[in-house]
Amino acid sequence: MTAFQPTSHIAKAADYSHYLAARLVARPELGDWLAEAAQAPFPRQAMQVFLMATPIPDEAALKRLLRDLRQRVMTLLIVRDLNGLADLSEVTGACTDLAELALALACDWHHRDLATIHGEPLDSQGQPQKLIVVGMGKLGGRELNVSSDIDPIFVYPEDGETSGPRKLANHEFFVRLGKRLINAIGEITADGFVFRVDMRLRPYGDDGPLVSSFAMLEDYFYTQAREWERYAWIKGRPLTGERHDELEALRRPFVFRKYLDFGAFGAMRDLHSQIRREVARKDMADNIKLGAGGIREIEFIAQVFQLIRGGKTPSLQARPTRTILHQLAAMDLLPEAVADELETAYILLRNLEHRLQYRNDSQTQQLPRDAAERQRLALTMGHADWDGFAADLDLVRRKVADQFEQVFGAPQEDQSEHPLAGLCDLTPEAARERLEQLGYVDGGAMLERLSALRGCSRYAGLPAINKTALDGLLPPLIEVAARQANPDDTLVRILALLEAISRRAPYLLLLREYPQTLAQVARIVGASPWAAQYLTNQPHLLDELLDPRTLMTAPDWALKQGDLKACLAAFNGDRERQMDEMRHFKQSETFRLLAQDQAGMWTVERLSDNLAALADLLLDQTLEMVWADLPKKHRERPAFAVIAYGKLGGKELSYASDLDIVFLYDDPHPDAQDIYGRLGKRMNTWMSTPTAAGILYETDLRLRPDGASGLLVSSIEAFDDYQRHHAWTWEHQALTRARFACGDVAVGRRFEVIREAVLRLPRDRSKLRAEVLEMRQKMHDGHPNSSGLFDLKHDCGGLVDVEFAVQCLVLASSSEHPELTANRGNIALLGMAGGLGLIPTGIADVAADAYRELRRRQHEVKLQGAEHARLPAGEMASEIAAVRSLWQAVFG
Secondary structure (H helix, E strand, O other): OOOOOHHHHHHHHHHHOHHHHHHHHHOHHHHHHHHHHOOOOOOHHHHHHHHHOOOOOOHHHHHHHHHHHHHHHHHHHHHHHHOOOOOHHHHHHHHHHHHHHHHHHHHHHHHHHHHHHHOOEEOOOOOEOOOEEEEOHHHHOOOOOOOOEEOEEEEEOOOOEEOOOOOOEHHHHHHHHHHHHHHHHHOOEOOEOOOEEOOOOOOOHHHOOOEEEHHHHHHHHHHOOOHHHHHHHOOOEEOOOOOHHHHHHHHHHHHOOOOOOOHHHHHHHHHHHHHHHHHHHOOOOOEOOOOOOOHHHHHHHHHHHHHHHOOOOHHHHOOOHHHHHHHHHHOOOOOHHHHHHHHHHHHHHHHHHHHHHHHHOOOOOEOOOOHHHHHHHHHHOOOOOHHHHHHHHHHHHHHHHHHHHHHHOOOOOOOOOOOOOOHHHOOHHHHHHHHHHHOOOOHHHHHHHHHHHHHOHHHHOOOHHHHHHHHHHHHHHHHHHHOOOOHHHHHHHHHHHHHHHOOOHHHHHHHHHOOOHHHHHHHHHHHOHHHHHHHHHOHHHHHHHOOHHHHOOOOOHHHHHHHHHHHHHOOOOOHHHHHHHHHHHHHHHHHHHHHHHHOOOOOHHHHHHHHHHHHHHHHHHHHHHHHHHOOOOOOOOOOEEEEEEHHHHOOOOOOOOOEEEEEEEOOOOOOHHHHHHHHHHHHHHHHHOOEOOEOOOOEEOOOOOOHHHOOOEEEHHHHHHHHHHOOOHHHHHHHOOOEEEEEOHHHHHHHHHHHHHHHOOOOOHHHHHHHHHHHHHHHHHOOOOOOOOEEOOOOOOOHHHHHHHHHHHHHHHOOOOHHHHOOOOHHHHHHHHHHOOOOOHHHHHHHHHHHHHHHHHHHHHHHOOOOOOEEOHHHHHHHHHHHHHHHHHHHO
């Protein structure tokens, strides 16, 4: 920015701004003041000092003071902005500070004046109340322009009456205060006005009461408010008064739904269409706010994402437009280049808006038609002539309009032209034939399913918007299901999903707004009935299908943990919401892994690694949340560790696995057992208690010392003593797969030392084999199989045999070969055993390959929804033979 030159800079600005020139003539002292003051911004603190320096004996003095300040702020901004000394943030920030301070001073002055007559308006507890002025629109977003009106809403906490001898109902007190406030700010006196005041955004508009109590506002939000009012309240921000948290507790759920609200697209599309019609009717194409590619379209792009996702993503509840554009880019909801382009356009259009308003201090966004006026305007925008500026402006507005159409382009709601429209209206024979032409095997059965969906009582009772959306989805869904390898199964699963979400319009509207997701839905549900059921039970996961880039991006768990922490921090104090958010996080990450798994991104081993990493992350976060909320704790961080056993410990987790965990602590505090016992109990409750979002994990704590009859948590010393002197052999088998999952790293290290020492204890090999065989027989007897199929996990020659053989090798030989204590997984341990000569290398290698294939086939069968992973034995003959050879080599 250039250095300030008082005489030339003030003269240049006055040459363009009639308002500035007139003020300098009417008040010559302003010129002297500007020569000094315009060298720097006009900060809020300086405005406050100016207001406090002048006594206010009466209402007239109040009005003069506020208008004097307004003239100083306006003239200073005009001089600085037109000379390139101020950026957009300075201009809008100063205008917003002026409005906030003027409203606060006028409100406080008139409240005191009324209270001297009528007393203080009291709440139910006998405490005085203040009027809350809610700044809406650009005032709420701290984006006020230089000649803007302000759109306040007046709210007060509770009804009641005042405390003075001339009592008034609180409502009447605040109505009088509101009228005085409007007059103090908006009346045009000899000194002008402070801001034009528009009260039409209040409940019921011009027909509504001037002020509302919290109770009245809440009732209005949930019984009378229209959809566009949610948009209006996005930026609503309390500027005066107290009890703002209570007001925010009313505003936030009204504006931001807990679910992803894709109905916002249609609502804002309709609102914009109304604006476009008004623009066309009034020939306002040159209006840079309301016309195509104008300021309003940029705001709509930002705000529709806020309405849709703000309830799920608190960072999208911010009020300034530019902040939201940055956030949308950070979240990949808009490409970064597009967000940057929109912000650049927004800055240009807002700067242009200010220059239009500097001219005569008029509230206008209309480009001039006079050639001389156009030339003057172009010069203030840094262009030599109007034609060059207009060409650049048109290009910017076209880009904004194009992006607006990409975001808001209306979906094809009317499917009457779709080739499959009216399918159910054909004769049954014709409809069946049409379906079979598409590739369906049993067209008659599919027709029955379609007819059953539209003929059921659930469908009959749907709201009109749901029926329209559902009817519009059926033709394209029938089409995409027919392209799958198993079209009949795919369509049946899709129809089950549609039936499940039919009463939940946002999910139907999501599919309608993003028709590209339909093929993704068909692919996922067609490939796996388990996946189909998972999606049907958790329909919010449809949102994950919107962006294939994020859906198919391998997880960065450290980054995701940071995202989860930020999300949970936004709901501090709301434990139920935090529990739900953790469950949604788990479901979303599991679904992404599932989609990546179906696309062939993962081996079973790498998939299990990721599922275990997800579980570790959620255990760690649960520990942190529960400890923070635990009463009577004696230290900042717990000396406590979560030990993973079983599939979690061995990192062989599947999608539906429960968690085998043990809780340990190392703390000499006399109340440690009680404190950590409560911690463990609450952790278990946090994870396994069903909420509206389901459960986090089923947990199994029976592997702790003394099993279900033992203490829920153990000190590290007690754990050590138990493992050395009291544990059964099967408990040492379980220990081979145990590992530190989360918590205090020092406690985790002590556990690892104990684990290694116990595994390296010398053992009688004959006795060890006998005890392992006895336990294996008990497991076999506990899982009888009369199906005639081979159970991949439990039958002889299956996965459990490999696990027991490896565990026996580790326990028998770790005293001589301590490297076997490493929890590296069964395949790696088989390779080590072969390399050490404990079993023939050939047997070890073939058994490792068999184990890998058994796991792959088990995973495959489970995804097909089978309760038991069983196949014809002939299909797995080579794997069974390899495992039996291993068994023979280890046990004889």
